[in-house]
Structure formats: C-alpha cells, structure tokens
Amino acid sequence: GENVEQHPSTLSVQEGDSAVIKCTYSDSASNYFPWYKQELGKRPQLIIDIRSNVGEKKDQRIAVTLNKTAKHFSLHITETQPEDSAVYFCAASIGAGKSTFGDGTTLTVKP
C-alpha cells in the first residue's frame, strides 16, 4: 500500500519567516495530494491541494510543489503569522477520497 513520509516532525520559525514541509510517497499511482491544517481537537482543514498533472500551485501565502518523478511534494508558507501555528498533514490519494496521511508537522510561529 501507499506509504507517506513527512519531515520535519516539528518546525519553529519566527513570525514573517517562511516554513517548508516536505513529504514523499511510494505509490506512483497516487494522483491527488492534499495538505491539511489541524488544530487541537478539531477536524483536518484542507488548505491546499495539487493533482498529479500540475507541478505547482499557489494560493496567497501558501504554495505546494509536486515532483512526480521523485515522488515528493512540499508545502511552502511565506510570511508566517502566529495563527499559522498548528499541526500540518500531507496526504496522498489514489482516488475517491481515500488518503494516506503523513505523520504530521507541528509548526510553531513565534511572535
């Protein structure tokens, strides 16, 4: 089955700096890669996603890149703010919404 590895497990940055989280996946059939932000005790919130026919996608301060050949994808957050502090999960999906999640990254943005 699919295996998703996520790094780093914790990330601390100063407000205004950029944060980068990286994930690799194993199944070349995966074609959808969502990123979620989860606050304590709440549901994962989709923040950005990318499909396998696209190499990069950006939405304001958030961007995601995908390298299909290398089977890795990354989340980039620029101009970080304290409210960006949360746990971030990457996921890989073959279809119909079934996702394999990475282990998560706890991002702390220091004011």
Place this chain on the structure above:
Amino acid sequence: GAVVSQHPSWVICKSGTSVKIECRSLDFQATTMFWYRQFPKQSLMLMATSNEGSKATYEQGVEKDKFLINHASLTLSTLTVTSAHPEDSSFYICSASSDKGNTEAFFGQGTRLTVV
C-alpha cells in the same frame, strides 16, 4: 465546500458497552465514506472504507467484528465500537466523497471517545 456532520462530538462510555457514531453528508450524496482513528499527537489512520449498500473494507489490523460499519444510505454511515475498552479511547473522524472524479474528501468534525 460540502458539509459532513458527525455525531456525537464527544462521548464517554463504560468499559464493555457499545457506542455508535454517525456520519452524515448534508448536501451531497456520499458514495464512499471513510473512517479514521487518531490517537493523541499522532496521524490519522484509516480504519475502513464503506460504500453505500455493500460491506465495508477494513484496513489490515482493524477488527471488523469490533468496529461495525454500516452505510445504509447515500448520506449516512455509522461506526459502532462494540465492547469498548480504554485502549479504544481515541478521536474518530469520518470523511465522505461523492466519487464524481473529484478526489477531495470532506471531513466530519470528529468524535472524541473516552472509555472509562
């Protein structure tokens, strides 16, 4: 986006009893629903995939007789934790997909189960 409602949001039960958790898609027909379990400070682990009108497909290591899943309609799936034990205490989250070629799944708000 589509709305998925999960109920209850939290439940405390005694060891040995059963607990039912409901997952409803409110504004779309969910051909497929997924049940995840999340232990504190860990990732979401897929437990099972349920398709309307058919038996659920369980992930390796998940006991199908302990975690009963029913997907009787296109808008409702239920997860029943039978003979619950303290080690079953966890955050259970469902997600639903309309299966229309869009692979995005929509999450319920989760259920915090505590078995005492």
